[in-house]
Amino acid sequence: MERLAVNRLRERLPLDGPTIDRFVERYGCPIIEGERATFLYRGNVDEVWVRHRVVGLPDPLPLKRIGESDLWAVTTVLPEGSRVEYQIEIRKGDHYERFNDPLNPRLAHSPMGSSSVCAAIGYRVPDWVAHDPEARPGTLVEEQVHSKALRRDQPVQIYLPARFNRAQRYPLLVVHDGTDYLQFAAMKTVLDNLIHRLDVDPLVAVFVPPRDRLKEYPNHAPHARFIARELVPLLTERLPLIDTPEARCLMGSSFGGIASLSTAVRYPGFFGSLMLQSASLVFTDIGFDHGGGPAFDPVVKFVNRFREKPSAVVDRLFMSCGVYEPLITPNRSMVPVFRHAGMTVRYTESRDGHNWENWRDRLGDGLAWLFPGPQKFVYE
């Protein structure tokens, strides 16, 4: 195996500024060499770390100064196909600061802000993520739905597929954290493209944002009532939807996954399928020390109760989870529970973390499985 670029650089100590400039310009950051990633930082600081949330790697991951120079580096293993979001943290005396990697222009965005992205060898952004000029766009319609259950007007965005036609009937996908899925997972573009490619059946999607996420998403009766007894019936009345459980799907990520599952549990048989992405399926086998903080208390209560008495609340369940996120173990553990309850489960893992681009990248697999497109009908 060829020696790492940063090790070849070390042979040239002492390093002057122009040499480091040329090195950084040539290799960029992070440097991906086979299944190894080298993170760099340049600056006169006392300590530097890579901050990430990859389960299995030390966090923080300290960088070491190269010789007496202002260049810092650390190399870590990064298996093929991995994608990691991270930030740089520095210490200057007593002053700590955390920011995106100034040497890496690649960013990912989320409601919490942005992060730098390290894509390992073999990782590709799916080609259905980018705008395809040949794909006819669907339409997003913004509405306010009055909810007695939630005691407020709830904003929603309704996606109508290209060529929407009242003489057709469409399945319905209810998306928790809807605004975030649109903004951070490019979900409208993804739907446009997957429908255009015939991978996914034309469908109506309703994107629902929460108001108080930590309260409404972990097994909250008013939220479930709003979705199942107010929103879906309203849409079914107004739009040409297929009015059967098989054609209704709830989806969400993280707490949104719990909101989806708990709504299905409260209204068993009303929805035919679920798409749970990195769902916060935290549970305890004994006691109640789950380590997730108070926000997870209602989640753990709900998941523990479900595990005590699992039932097939839907027919089909698509689950995905990143192997670098702490939720990987609970997600893996729940697969046999769901299957044993009688649900058909498709479960996929990715070398990624708890983030929106991971959830975006899994949409193709999940949506095509839940709503298979009309490829069999088309012979050009």
Added chain:
Amino acid sequence: MSTTILLGPQRFTTTVGATVRSLGVTGRIAMVNSGWEERESDDAELAGHLDGRGVNLRLHHRMMDVLAKDQHFAAAAVAFRDRMDELRAFYGIRLQAAIDAVHAVAHRTSIHAVGPIAEESAMEAVREVDRWYAAELEELYGSVRATAPLDESGTIGWHRGEIGALLDECEAVVIAGGNVRTLLRTLRVFDVTLRPEQSVVAWSAGAMALTDEVVLFHDFTPHGVAAAELHDRGLGRLPGIVALPHAKRRLLLDGHERMSVLARRFAEHRLLLLDDGAVVRFPDGATELPVGARVIDRTGHVSVVGVA
């Protein structure tokens, strides 16, 4: 009698122009490309291959017109589609289970010669599911005919008259690919009847529409029912043939066991492969496959008609 020619897909290997010229047709040529749906009017390239003699029957456009003007028909069409979708969903469940049983039985070790009997019985169960679907579909068509007779729609009647007049003026017909469901639906609603003296050139979904049994297939489709599915009856101009366009791209041709199941399932039919560049000619009203046509035989291998 006229000639019928089935071609391979025309997207990358365009042979329709040369094929039509080989027929020696001097008059107008009817174009059916309703399988392209809303792109039906983007027919300049196709018309160009026909030396400007093409007359588009605009079946998809006419269907939209009928749906807009005839509310009774529109409601019946929605009801029919709903019922057919439901029928197809149940058919898919039953079919996949039956096909899975065939493969499971075929893989089970048989010491006392029960295996082959069990496999044939499992195959018969698949055929029975196909027969059930076909019978239910026929019943469905019957009920639609009873509740919303197409003959009673003034709008449909008007379009049928115009289509008939256009067809009468044409010496040949070309039928393009696209969505086979849409194509068949428009052909059926407008009762498009090909004249015996008209030569026909068709490809992809168009080729499927000329047969008597239209079978949907895609071994590489990411999800959904993996087994080939009976869909509907075609125009029946080429009975006894199941047309398989894009076979190399859509069928697991190296999966001989899988292909054998397909061939034995449709034992009364020849499974015709229509890949890029294919030209299969049925002269003078013939319906037998000509020498050189590529088919899937009962062993699941690709063979060539007329080659021992």
